[in-house]
Amino acid sequence: MAVQAAAVAEADAAPEASVSPSRLWLRLLRSPLTCTGLVITVVFLVLGVIGPWIAPYDPSSVSHAVTEGPSGAHLLGTTQNGQDLFSQMLYGARASVLVGFGSAVVTTVLSVLVGVTAGYLGGLGDELLSLLANVFLVLPSLPLTIILAAYLPHSGSLGIILVISVTGWAWGARVLRAQTLSLRKRDFVEAARATGERTSRIILKDILPNQVAVIAASFLGTVTAAILTQASLAFLGLTDVTQWSWGTILYWAQVNSALLTGAWWWFVPAGLAIALLGTALSLVNFGIDEFINPRLRQAGIGTKKAQRAQVAGHRTRRPRRTARTGPRPPAAPFTPDSTDVVLDVRDLRVEYAGEGGRVRAVDDVSFTLRRGEVLGIAGESGSGKSTLAYAITRLHKPPAEVSNGEVRYTAADGTTVDVLSMGDDELRGFRWEELSIVFQSAMHALNPIMRIGAQIEDVLTAHRPHMSAQERAARIVELLGIVGIPADRADSYPHELSGGMRQRAMIAVGLALDPEIIVMDEPTTALDVVIQRQIIAKIMELKDTLGFSVVFITHDLSLLIELSDTIAVMYGGRIVEMAAAADFYHRPRHPYSRGLLASFPTLGGPRRELTGIVGSPPDLRRMPSGCAFSPRCPVAFEDCSAREPALYRIEGGGGAARAACLLYADAGGGGTEHELARGGTQ
Numbered sequence: 001m002a003v004q005a006a007a008v009a010e011a012d013a014a015p016e017a018s019v020s021p022s023r024l025w026l027r028l029l030r031s032p033l034t035c036t037g038l039v040i041t042v043v044f045l046v047l048g049v050i051g052p053w054i055a056p057y058d059p060s061s062v063s064h065a066v067t068e069g070p071s072g073a074h075l076l077g078t079t080q081n082g083q084d085l086f087s088q089m090l091y092g093a094r095a096s097v098l099v100g101f102g103s104a105v106v107t108t109v110l111s112v113l114v115g116v117t118a119g120y121l122g123g124l125g126d127e128l129l130s131l132l133a134n135v136f137l138v139l140p141s142l143p144l145t146i147i148l149a150a151y152l153p154h155s156g157s158l159g160i161i162l163v164i165s166v167t168g169w170a171w172g173a174r175v176l177r178a179q180t181l182s183l184r185k186r187d188f189v190e191a192a193r194a195t196g197e198r199t200s201r202i203i204l205k206d207i208l209p210n211q212v213a214v215i216a217a218s219f220l221g222t223v224t225a226a227i228l229t230q231a232s233l234a235f236l237g238l239t240d241v242t243q244w245s246w247g248t249i250l251y252w253a254q255v256n257s258a259l260l261t262g263a264w265w266w267f268v269p270a271g272l273a274i275a276l277l278g279t280a281l282s283l284v285n286f287g288i289d290e291f292i293n294p295r296l297r298q299a300g301i302g303t304k305k306a307q308r309a310q311v312a313g314h315r316t317r318r319p320r321r322t323a324r325t326g327p328r329p330p331a332a333p334f335t336p337d338s339t340d341v342v343l344d345v346r347d348l349r350v351e352y353a354g355e356g357g358r359v360r361a362v363d364d365v366s367f368t369l370r371r372g373e374v375l376g377i378a379g380e381s382g383s384g385k386s387t388l389a390y391a392i393t394r395l396h397k398p399p400a401e402v403s404n405g406e407v408r409y410t411a412a413d414g415t416t417v418d419v420l421s422m423g424d425d426e427l428r429g430f431r432w433e434e435l436s437i438v439f440q441s442a443m444h445a446l447n448p449i450m451r452i453g454a455q456i457e458d459v460l461t462a463h464r465p466h467m468s469a470q471e472r473a474a475r476i477v478e479l480l481g482i483v484g485i486p487a488d489r490a491d492s493y494p495h496e497l498s499g500g501m502r503q504r505a506m507i508a509v510g511l512a513l514d515p516e517i518i519v520m521d522e523p524t525t526a527l528d529v530v531i532q533r534q535i536i537a538k539i540m541e542l543k544d545t546l547g548f549s550v551v552f553i554t555h556d557l558s559l560l561i562e563l564s565d566t567i568a569v570m571y572g573g574r575i576v577e578m579a580a581a582a583d584f585y586h587r588p589r590h591p592y593s594r595g596l597l598a599s600f601p602t603l604g605g606p607r608r609e610l611t612g613i614v615g616s617p618p619d620l621r622r623m624p625s626g627c628a629f630s631p632r633c634p635v636a637f638e639d640c641s642a643r644e645p646a647l648y649r650i651e652g653g654g655g656a657a658r659a660a661c662l663l664y665a666d667a668g669g670g671g672t673e674h675e676l677a678r679g680g681t682q
C-alpha cells in the first residue's frame with residue numbers, strides 16, 4: 001500500500017508559539033494586582049520576622065502616656081496603660097504570621113497526604129481515609145476549636161496551629177481526593193502508567209502539578225482563615241492574652257471599651273492589618289491561578305501588560321537545540337508472505353465482572369501480527385476493540401479481567417515472552433520499549449500543564465536513566481522532526497498546538513523508545529478529514545521508515561482498508577472475519593462485514609448507496625444463541641440461531657480469508673481460530 005507522505009508540518013501550525021519559563025514568572029510579576037498582593041504579603045512576612053527587633057518599646061511596658069492618639073513618640077498611639085500600640089502591632093505580626101503560615105503548612109500537608117493517597121489508591125485505603133475525613137468534616141469546627149483552644153490556653157502559637165490544623169485539614173483532603181479521582185482516570189495518567197513510570201513519580205509529576213492551583217488556593221485560604229481564627233480566639237480571650245497578637249490587641253481594646261471611648265487607634269490598625277493581609281493573599285491566589293492554568297493565561301484573563309508580555313514572548317527567538325545524528329536504518333518492508341510474527345494472540349478472553357454477572361467483551365480472539373504489518377481492527381461501538389487493545393497492552397483494569405489466553409511477543413532477537421504473565425518490572429520495561437500506545441484523544445492523553453518536550457523527556461528519563469540531558473534534548477528534537485513538528489514547539493503546552501499537531505506529538509511520545517509495535521486506538525477520530533489524512537500519511541511514512549508494526553483500531557472501515565495490510569472485523573467480542581485488506585475490500589465474506597462496508601463511503605472508486613445494518617449490536621449480557629449476528633443478518637437461515645460458527649478458512653481467498661459464518665462451514669478448509677493463530681494471518 002503506497003501512501004504518500006504529506007507535508008504536514010506547515011499545514012496545521014497553530015498560531016501561537018510558547019513562552020519560556022522565566023518569562024512566565026515575569027508575567028506573574030507583571031500583573032499589578034498580583035504584584036501588589038505579593039508586596040503586601042512579603043512586607044507582613046518581613047515584619048513578622050523582624051518586628052520584635054525593630055519595635056521601639058517593650059509592648060507590655062506601661063507609661064504615663066495613657067490612651068493617647070498617634071504621635072511622633074507613639075506612631076499608633078497608646079493603650080489605657082500607656083503601652084505602645086505600634087510595638088504591640090509589630091510583636092503581633094510575628095504571632096499572626098506564624099499561626100497563619102504554620103497552620104497552612106500543617107493543614108496543606110495533611111490534606112495532600114490524605115486526599116491524594118485516598119484518591120490515587122482507591123479501594124479500602126480510600127474508604128478508610130475518606131471516612132476519617134468525613135468524620136472530621138461533620139464535627140462542628142467552631143465549638144471544637146473553642147474547646148481545644150480552651151484546653152491549650154498556654155501552649156502559645158504552636159497550640160493554636162495544632163487546633164486550626166486538626167479542625168481544618170478535612171475539607172482540603174476531600175477536594176484533593178475528588179480531583180485525584182478524576183485525574184487518575186485521565187489518559188495522560190494512563191499514558192504515564194503505560195510508559196512505565198513509578199507510582200510515586202506519577203503522583204509527583206502528573207497528579208500533584210495538576211492540582212497546584214487547588215493546593216495553592218487551599219494554602220492561601222488557610223493562612224487567611226487561620227489568622228482570622230487566631231484573632232477570634234484571642235478576641236474571645238481563649239488564648240494566652242499576655243502573648244501579643246493582633247487578636248490580643250483587639251481583645252484588650254474590647255475589654256477596655258475602646259470603641260465606646262472613641263480610642264479608634266487601638267482597634268483600627270489590628271483590624272486593618274488582618275483585612276489587608278487577607279486581601280493580599282487573595283490577590284496572590286488569583287495570580288497563581290492564572291499563572292498555573294494555561295487556559296486562563298491563553299484567554300487573556302491577565303492584565304494588558306501580561307498580554308503584551310505574552311505577545312513579546314511569542315516574538316522572542318529561542319535557540320534551537322542540535323539534533324541527534326540520523327534516524328535508525330530502515331527496516332525491511334512488510335510482505336504478505338512474511339512469517340516473522342511479532343505478536344501472537346491466542347484464545348484471548350476478557351470479561352467484565354458486574355453485579356449482574358460477568359460479560360465477555362472479548363471472547364476467543366486469536367490473531368498474529370507480523371513484523372512491519374498493519375493490522376486494522378474494525379467493528380461497531382461495543383464490539384470489544386478497545387477492550388482487546390487494553391488487554392494486549394496490559395492496561396486493562398478491574399472490572400476487566402483476562403480470564404483466558406496468551407499474548408506472546410517475539411523480540412527482534414527471537415526471544416519470546418508472554419505479556420500476560422509479566423511481572424510489574426518486566427511490564428514496565430516492555431511497554432513503551434517494545435510496545436507503545438497512541439490513545440484516542442491527544443488532548444486528554446497529554447498532560448495539560450506539561451510542555452510537549454517535557455512529556456517526551458519523561459518517557460526518556462523513565463526508561464533511559466543514563467541518557468544525559470543533552471542527549472535527551474537532541475532526541476526530543478529528533479522525534480518532533482520525525483513527526484513533522486518544528487523543534488521550537490517542544491516548549492509548547494498541548495493547548496497551544498492544533499489538534500493535528502497534538503496527535504502527532506502523541507505519536508512522537510509513542511515513538512520515543514523506538515518500539516516494535518504501536519497500538520493506535522482511534523488516533524484520528526477527533527480530527528477533521530484533512531488532518532486525519534495527514535496523520536495517516538505520517539503514520540504510514542514512519543512505519544515504512546522505522547519498520548514498526550501497527551495495530552490500528554477504528555470505526556472507519558474505509559480508512560482502515562486504505563492503511564492496513566490485514567483487516568480483522570469484530571462483532572460481539574469475537575473476530576468474525578479476517579482477510580488481506582485488498583481482498584476484504586473486493587470480497588467481504590461475512591454478512592456483517594458486507595453491512596459494515598455498505599455503511600461507509602469508499603475513499604476511491606464508484607459511488608454507491610450507503611445502506612448500513614439494521615438493528616443494534618448485541619447486549620453482551622444476553623447474547624443470542626448460535627451466531628451472535630444472526631438476529632440482524634439478512635441471509636440468516638435456520639441453523640444460524642442454533643450453531644455457533646467457528647472462524648472458517650475460505651479457500652480461494654488468496655489463502656488469507658477467514659469468516660465466522662455458517663455459509664462457509666462446508667466451503668472447504670474449515671479451521672478454528674486456534675489454527676488461525678498457529679498459521680498466522682495468511
Ligand SMILES: Nc1ncnc2c1ncn2[C@@H]1O[C@H](COP(=O)(O)OP(=O)(O)OP(=O)(O)O)[C@@H](O)[C@H]1O
Nearest residue numbers: 352361379380381382383384385386387388399620
Ligand atoms: N468498564 C466496563 N464495565 C463493564 N462493561 C464494560 C466496561 N467497558 C466496556 N464494557 C463492555 O465491553 C464491551 C466492549 O467495549 P469496548 O469499549 O471494548 O468496545 P469498542 O468496540 O472499543 O467500542 P468503542 O468503539 O465505542 O470504543 C461494551 O459493549 C461494554 O458492554
